[in-house]
Amino acid sequence: MQDNIYDYIAKAALAQYGMAEGERYFLGHSGSVTFCIKTQSEKFLLRIHQPKSMLQGDVWQRPQVIESELLWLTALRHSTEVVVQKPLKNLQDRWLTQVLADETGEMFYCSLLHWIDGNNLNGQRTPEQAYQLGLLLARLHQHSSQWQLPENFVRPAYDKNRLQAALSALYPAVLQQLISTEDYETLKVATYQVQGMIETLSQTQNIWGLIHADLHEGNYLLHNDELRPIDFARCGFGYYLYDIASSLQYLLPIVRPSFFEGYQTIRKLPEHYLQITEGFFIMALIEVFSFHVNNPQEHKWISESVPYIVKEHVHPYLEGESFLFAKY
Template identity: 30%
Template sequence: MLNTHDVAIEALTCYSITYQSIDHIGQNANTIYKVTDEESNCYSLRIHLSKNDSMERIWSEEKVIHSEMIWLESLINDTDLVLPSPIKNNIGEYITKIADMNCTLVKWVEGEQKQFVPTVNDAEYVGKLIGKLHKQSSIWKVPQSFTRPSFDNTRISQSLEKLKQLADGGELNKNDVAILQLAGERAILMMNDIERTPSNWGVIHADLIPSNYVFHKQEARAIDFGACGFGYYLFDLGWTLSYIHPVFRSQLLESYAKQFDLPHNYVQQLEGFFVAAQLETMNFWLGLPDSNEWLPSHISKLASREFKLYVNKEEFLFSGTPYWE
């Protein structure tokens, strides 16, 4: 059986580039190589193979990957954003299959990656980026064949059930999980009360956290659209805000609102989607081999801070100590 490096080398023979170097840079949801050609142009070669055993198979299905490429292409055509532009292979297709593994090639996006958003200006750049993504999505005519997962309450319920099982088995604190359960149920009720319209629901990135955007001069650039799917636009912001310090969140939202309107009750909804985003992401985290080393502490902080306030119907979006401190 070919290893991933051999797969990457064979995949590159299917594109009209001559590579000078190929470097493995990560493996999580996908196995990723940075490719540099003879003219110093850089690309990201993705082998859609996860190290997470609990990763749902849908993410590596050909039609799902192809739909990601279709949205990326439309974003590049419809906006001024710098994004990982998809490259078609020598037979004009986005996906190259090597040894039953799906591979894609996109242009490398230059910029500085930061572990967190350290300044008000950076927060504003991120808000502007997300606003532009949502504006395009709200008016984009989704092709009939477009196939991506939906981020709805089903995935949150799945996460809550997994957490309950771990708590019952003594692997997580029962009191912490009970608070997460109450917060999750409240967030689900909120989501069920929102009528889906083009102004609040569409294709979203669904993973706009610091590892998935880079900074270049006075802009933020999104990378890795591998988790994109259908969802509420505020769900997208919920993921992002859970990695933004409370003192920077208002500036991010002000910048966002210059590109795409926020609903009148956005604070209450964003707090619910903050909770929902954390719970949805736990579906992925719980499948990581080292999650038992850090996830219980993470859950404990959430339970004693944001989730506890949410259960008690107290606002937390712009104040308090974030769970990572």
């Protein structure tokens, strides 16, 4: 029944782009419901902004927040060589399309993006691919640091308050015995230490700005030796080193130096960047665990991963030992 509603919403939304006859292919449902749309000449990505779990937080579903993501994508496509999915306006000249569900009276917000070609990479990244990923992230940060934000631009911030919220959101895993009390307390101590580090940092434009915040291996495509970022749905304001740490957690330690090498061909890294990145690495891990904690399919992964992370990353961090180039 739910799938039928989404198909109805998709068809009604496409009519507002003059594409009512476009072929619809359901792709998946996570942060939003996605369809591949095919017309006679082009392909598009339709997103119905309805997360699988509303526990992820309503902030991501606010129209102004979604529209701000689309504005950044438009600016990136217009002002950089980075290939991203360019948003389309509907026939009313609006970025967001509203569809009212007849049965429930619920309002759904939809957006339409141009499809871009490319393939997800299988296996682990090579040093050259890690280098290219560093280049890509540096290009995004370069644009972010120079772009004049439009009026009423709103995206969430990856700051010390968000870290605190992520830690709190993870506590139900203790009650469900997915995480031991001891490991949670260790994560809490690390959180306080990272928050203290954040308090020493300024929010000047060379180190803080718009970030992708979710550039894992599923969120960039390879096309003719070029990496193309996709899924900016979690983008927000944050430290560029947090964005780096968020991506590094998915790379083997042996290729992480290549990532930094690629990044620094475009942007200079701040002093003591390694220690700061390791703090943000811990923050990014807590963010990922909290994001998945309400998904029963991820419970086994959480219960197996947290003890390893605490032993191999958090304890060394708290003891002042570097782990970024040694531990995966």
